[in-house]
Amino acid sequence: MPSSHRSRGRGNTSDPREGGVDLSVESSARPRTGAAQPRWPWPVVTVLGCLLGVGGVWVVLTGLLAPEWLALKNARFSDLTRGATRLWLLAHGVPMTGLGLHLSLAPLGLTLIILLVGEQTCRYGTRVMSAGRRASGRGPSTRAAGQVAAVHASTHLVLVLLLCGSAGADPWPRGLVGGLAVGIVSGLLGAVRGARLDLTDELPAGVRGIPSAATAGVAIVLAAGAVALAVTLLMHGDRAIALHQSLAPGGWGGVVLLLVQLAWLPDLIVWAAAWTLGSGFSIGIGSAVSPFAVRLGMIPSIPVLGALPGIGAPAVAVRIVLAVPVLAGAVAGVVVVRNRDRTGVGRSVGLGAVAGVLSGLLVSLIAVFASGAIGSGRLMRTGAMMPQTLGLAVGLLGVGGALGSLVTALVRDHRSLEPREGGTGGSHRMPRPRSWEDEAGEETRPVR
Template sequence: MVALLARLSLPGQREPGARRRPHPALLAAAAAAAVSVLSLLGLGLAVVVVQALDPSGGLPVAGSTRLAGQLWLLAQGGGITLPSGPVVLPPLLLTLALAWGLSSAGRGVVRVCDLTGGRPAGGVVAAVAGTHTALALLLGLAVDRPGAAVDLLRVAVGCLLLAGLASGWGVLRESGLLGALPGPVRPLGRAVLAGLLAALALGLGMVAVALASDAGGYATLSDSLGGSAAGAVGLLALCALLLPNAAVAAIGLAAGPGFAVGSGTLVSVHGVTLGAVPALPLLAALPDTQAVPLLAFASQAVPALAGLVAGATLGRRLGDTEGGSVVAALWGVLAGALLGLTCGVLAWLAGGSLGDGALAQVGAPPVTTGLAVAAQAGIAAALGAAVARWRSLG
């Protein structure tokens, strides 16, 4: 009996050699700080290298670092007020990279600490979002200048939303809480995601075709900006960061409302109005004449194709007890509506302004784009879900 009692552990007593698990909130804060600092250092190093290789001198190290910090803040919904007006246009590729890093941070903390409940998972999300937002505000204060004032309110809201949503998604996936969702909610989410990825892939294809058809215009724009090979690399990197923005604009064109590059340039299936645009090589994809290009007419199939992908995904993933083809078609209508809502949100995120006056509006209109995609994708998704469900049930 004495030997048995000796082997029993007292409250708060750990076994010899047992490793103490780190506190989830502290570990989450450290992970968020690591993602924020490493992403900022990587972006800053890239800008510094490009500027250092410019034989004409380029920006000094301090100026390059400040520029990298401003890009980092813009990617998260921040705004920079220049003498020409407010600049609010997030490079979405950088936004996606930051979201992936923050999501991985949340997943890593859950895996290391073996968290399962909703309350500790919420603590991890709060720690990641709070730490990331605090570091972003400190950076905003550091790069704020009289000629380039940082909108700290936009920085706080944007960083809090990005970090909260990204880390929350990672925590939900790793903790298994997604498995507790009722009914066809999980298949519905997968269907919307599949339709969105299909729409973005088709939008990128449209941009690639438009650039390939006017490769001479791209080269002319690049040459007109002058500079060395390092400057060309910098411009190419900037265009790459803005590629998702261009893909979302292409979705707006495919849906019908089109997109604008300032008040003087509007491209839609109903007509083309050309005006002065910034000397960015990516804008060589714009039409050269007032005539609506053939690509714009062909692109009108994009919302329907995205809806078919969403519907087929939904029909294949519904459970055996979740109804037949008619029920799947109704869920398909909802999937198409959610896909339209997501595209509208993306259009809002991908657009913005490049100053006052002529460039105060850039991108596709969010509300009309979302409604147009929802109407077209909803019908296609209902048909795709019904057919896929009928085939899966045999």
């Protein structure tokens, strides 16, 4: 900032009676010696933050399981801690086996909470890193943010492997894959937000709009799944309530049962999204729930599963949900073309198709994480039907993306070619060139 003061230093040759003004401006690129240095190095803060985040979630899980543990006879404290650990590991995809039950369906609700906590802790570590770089005259960079994310992801993976060893669970390969996935996703999100970076700037200019377009397509498919799940719960909610009452869980047991179903609520949304794609999902080997047919066998006594549709062929009008993936792909195509400069129709259609296909691949990847076992025997396979979900998601969203980008490009080109007069859009009359007769007429036209 410019400083206004009188020069009072020695060696000043100017007249002291004159009010000299110093207009020197200090460059912001120089290191500020008075800037506060962080008390802890950012690697230490990142590792400690990851440890505290994981410990906090584990303590909450232990507290939720404590009342049920106290109700057991001859229960040991190690049973409580091991149960909380196995539940935390299950959120990473590590199977849980005990009492003749094999459970590998990850509670994605708990996984999302772990991701959110990890993102916040890594975000704080990135802020400490950015403060240290600014104190030394440098700003945050993509490379520095990547280093923070790598430290966070490595720490999270080590914790997953250590807890697998303490709980007697096999970490290979699901523990390794799940620990890496959760650590990398939470680390990258936290590092990017903490450093206030935009990773799309690193992409070529021609494809920068594809990530946001694909995200929009995935969001619409999942939103449609949430709506479909809400509708079926409203239609068959009485059966779910009756099943809950038949279990007689009691006061705290009812709360725990509700929390357990909320933990798996995102999985159910993904299953409903697969239903809107037309492929459907299964609850056990040999079962299928889709807009074309419903085949069910023995269903676990979980209240929310009481809202499943009846066995048989649904009404033909239900198949209108197949328009959902096409609409989602069309939105992705519109987003990827709308914010771009004018390009050829062929290139626009290609970008829209790529955005739709990427949306379908992401939906299929999410469906893989929302699949697993909820028991032994025929219940070893539950979730979206594969590879049908992959084929329909990629195909329908890809076609929708191409159509949406095609329509957007044609409308934009048509508007750019519309003749306009005087800057208004109401007239399509082409302006006539002025001649010397017009000039003469203006000269001799009487003034009114």
